[in-house]
Amino acid sequence: MKADLRAHIEKNIPLTDEEFTFVISHFSTKKFKKHQFLIQKDEPVPYSYFIISGLVKLVFTDESGKEHIVSFAMEDWWESDFYAYYTQTKSTMSLECLEDTEVLCCTLEDYKKLCDGLQKMERFFLEKATFGFLGSQRRIISWLTSNSKERYEQLLKQYPTLFQRVSKSQIASYLGVSRETLSRLSS
Amino acid sequence: MKADLRAHIEKNIPLTDEEFTFVISHFSTKKFKKHQFLIQKDEPVPYSYFIISGLVKLVFTDESGKEHIVSFAMEDWWESDFYAYYTQTKSTMSLECLEDTEVLCCTLEDYKKLCDGLQKMERFFLEKATFGFLGSQRRIISWLTSNSKERYEQLLKQYPTLFQRVSKSQIASYLGVSRETLSRLSS
DNA sequence: AATAAAAAGTGATCTACATCACATCAGGAA
DNA sequence: TTCCTGATGTGATGTAGATCACTTTTTATT
Numbered sequence: 001m002k003a004d005l006r007a008h009i010e011k012n013i014p015l016t017d018e019e020f021t022f023v024i025s026h027f028s029t030k031k032f033k034k035h036q037f038l039i040q041k042d043e044p045v046p047y048s049y050f051i052i053s054g055l056v057k058l059v060f061t062d063e064s065g066k067e068h069i070v071s072f073a074m075e076d077w078w079e080s081d082f083y084a085y086y087t088q089t090k091s092t093m094s095l096e097c098l099e100d101t102e103v104l105c106c107t108l109e110d111y112k113k114l115c116d117g118l119q120k121m122e123r124f125f126l127e128k129a130t131f132g133f134l135g136s137q138r139r140i141i142s143w144l145t146s147n148s149k150e151r152y153e154q155l156l157k158q159y160p161t162l163f164q165r166v167s168k169s170q171i172a173s174y175l176g177v178s179r180e181t182l183s184r185l186s187s
Numbered sequence: 188m189k190a191d192l193r194a195h196i197e198k199n200i201p202l203t204d205e206e207f208t209f210v211i212s213h214f215s216t217k218k219f220k221k222h223q224f225l226i227q228k229d230e231p232v233p234y235s236y237f238i239i240s241g242l243v244k245l246v247f248t249d250e251s252g253k254e255h256i257v258s259f260a261m262e263d264w265w266e267s268d269f270y271a272y273y274t275q276t277k278s279t280m281s282l283e284c285l286e287d288t289e290v291l292c293c294t295l296e297d298y299k300k301l302c303d304g305l306q307k308m309e310r311f312f313l314e315k316a317t318f319g320f321l322g323s324q325r326r327i328i329s330w331l332t333s334n335s336k337e338r339y340e341q342l343l344k345q346y347p348t349l350f351q352r353v354s355k356s357q358i359a360s361y362l363g364v365s366r367e368t369l370s371r372l373s374s
Numbered sequence: 375a376a377t378a379a380a381a382a383g384t385g386a387t388c389t390a391c392a393t394c395a396c397a398t399c400a401g402g403a404a
Numbered sequence: 405t406t407c408c409t410g411a412t413g414t415g416a417t418g419t420a421g422a423t424c425a426c427t428t429t430t431t432a433t434t
Contacts, residue, residue: 115313
């Protein structure tokens, strides 16, 4: 379980045992059941999360109360309301488990200590942030260039396993399409 | 002009003269006229660009030949086809001047040397990447939650000066709306 | 100043998708 | 088993926004 984080980091950057001991000392472990919240809207965001197992959704709720799924995150992903986390403000979104989920938690203070104490980790986070940005940009391009059916097919191709783990309503919410339209698309 | 870069970095992280001399040695200067291309689709992407003055658009052209503006970038911004840049592959987009533009250019090799040679710069790029990601996420949320008119008003509020510098067709392309619809919205 | 070219506005029509309403089906709890 | 809740499918209808066609205005170019 802590080994998962090591394997994850070492996909990019090799670490010595000593370095990894330093890294892991900045994380705590938490477990959540399906339907529990890691982050609640309007509450502070004490942690960013590395997901060891399970699946969560980051949700923005608009004024009318409608939920919009900003992202899903599963094993081997990082998630949080990063804006609220970095700026230490209250969350504008919620982060909720769609499955029982185990995470490693990192406070902003520990995040900074990690970056200061081990340049490799700063490099690692830079790569994560860069490719996170590129993933979002890709999604924007998908919006600009494609209709609902095409976006659905792109998502299916990119994350086929997601479709066995979340309901179609959730997929619809992520794609920005009504669940009825999605139902008609996939038939 | 090189001082612009220093001021830009020092908004986040102070530098000594010596450090800045090191930083600036990794950049070259280029000037482009309106309508010239910094990056052409299907060509390699040798540089990322820091914009000293002027305005550029990052454009994705779909199969039907329709142009979609992925982003605008003006003074004090960084821009490139970052995916192609980091992976050293051919560009899928083009980067074109909407005004006469002056930039500082950084190769991937120099970018890496900068990060290796001065931890402050790695920190700086990490902050840029993080807030770039957050900006994209914000735009996705805007798509998920708002109609054309609302997205138009949000953009107007966020970047009022942009509207004096680019045509409404360009704004429409960025918002993912037809120029006719945009014209009707703003009246 | 004359001409060309790009930008912007506007009507008419079409269509992708939302919304509403209801039926069906599967899984969990008493 | 029975009841309940959430997920899914599907028809009928409404609407935001696309597309097409044309005009007017603004901006460049000679």
